[in-house]
Amino acid sequence: MALRVAVIGGGWYGCHMGLSLKGLGFDVQIFERHDRLLNEASGNNQFRLHLGFHYARHHGTRLQSRDGFMRFMERYPNLSREVAENIYAVPREDSLIDFPTYRLVMTASGLEFRELRENSAGLRGVDGMLLTGERVLLIERARQYFKQNLDGVLHLGTEVESVESVGAHVVVNGEPFDYLIDCTWGHRGGLPIRFFYEPTILLYYECDVPFPAVTMVDGPLCSVYPTEDPNIYTLSSVPHTPLGRFDSSAEARAARDAVTGHVVAEKCAAMEDQISRYLPDFRDRFRFLGPQLAIKTKPVGKFDDRSCYVFRRGRVFTVMSGKIDTIFFAVERVLSFIEAGAGDYSEFGGSLLRQEIAAAAGGER
Incomplete structure (x- = not known):
């Protein structure tokens, strides 16, 4: 049975996260409180697809932007244009x-x-x-693209009013999910950093x-x-x-x-x-x-860090990033967390190495 994942926020990160997980076979539901996608900072910003030139004072942001730019061009070739x-x-x-x-x-x-x-x-x-070679993002085209490709899993005009952790599930608006991904940039539940x-x-x-x-x-x-x-x-x-x-x-x-x-x-x-x-x-x-x-x-800080971070608390993931082109890093981090938690090793009884060594030594005599 497919894992059920709730995504809060219909910006670039929420849409890409939902589309990627949907393509991998997850049962995804995206909740966006506005009536259209990319309605907050994702659609109200400079229309720049970064390559890294903006961040002379932060190495990690430059590298994430450089690599993310190339991946964005491969994944979404029609959602930007050249300058x-x-x-x-x-x-x-x-x-x-x-x-x-x-x-x-x-x-x-x-x-x-x-x-x-x-x-x-x-x-x-x-x-x-x-x-x-930085490019211009085509926001309206992106809205149409994601709305079409997320048909059936997108809940526009839907406020997330309640989130509860109940056993092995996260209950969102009364509906159980295996995981919750918060892509609201701290607007809903804050962030575990300053x-x-x-x-x-x-x-x-x-x-x-x-x-x-x-x-x-x-x-x-x-x-x-x-x-x-x-x-x-x-x-x-x-x-x-x-x-x-x-x-x-x-x-x-x-x-x-x-x-x-x-x-x-x-x-x-x-x-x-x-x-x-x-x-x-x-x-x-x-x-x-x-x-x-x-x-x-x-x-908080003067180090000009706009790289992407994913935090986990139980079955809830929180995404934090300053740039659109690091959407791929966010998905990979979430998948890594999910994969790491897929097995339950709480009953692990300890190493068998000593017994194996003794058995091998006995066989040599």
Whole structure:
């Protein structure tokens, strides 16, 4: 009889987790409280499929992103598109790292790139630039893909109101399962590490002509990145995108929902001022369309760790990650935990090695 698994959360991780386990023969049920998939941070973020260039200060995140990018392209080849000109630039004065060091870190991490001398964006004040192969995620296409392929196991508009551990089962909304996988990034049951909730604001802009993706690294900098719409871009900023740090999901949601037009105007001015240091004609090229609001869950620390972790407590797994391309690592960890717990060795009586040695020695006489 197939193991029954409940997945809470219909974001990238919940959908991929459910689809993978379903393909392996598990009886999977996915619970998403919204009426559509990828409705929270999975669909409200930069539309970037990472390769690792974003994380000069964390080796593990770079490697997981590099490997995850390749696997994502194999598994979901139609859920992203290429960016004709995708630039990572190191500012001459504002970066925490100089360009030769940044380039060396990326080379040592096995990331492919081409060094640029010129660009069509009109960048100013930079120490060096790399042309990379990072891609744009197609969120609406992903929603349709997962909804179609998860037909029959997907419960949209369904709030998980109760979770109980009863014997060898986890009872979700009164229904027994063998395992539960929480893909809500701590919004439902927290995390077993020090973390915080960060409501965020990204800004949507329109540009009439194709514009490169421009990411300034490394440190409290900014980026302009395309979306699935060829004329719409996001503007984000390390110092200005966060709306605060909170210990509870409820506080973070309240802060996100309380954003006013005045706050949006202040964020626009601050982010435009910052990006204009490197793209002086940004305001002439782009027109503001509106804000994008979301909540991120991050570990406490300054080490820039956005790699993927899976925690287990009994029959409940909790997933924590900062990037979409590490979905494969999460599935493998869950399967490893399940496989390790498949056998019951509580009645193991001890080693027979001593008896085997004695028997072998007796046979030699």
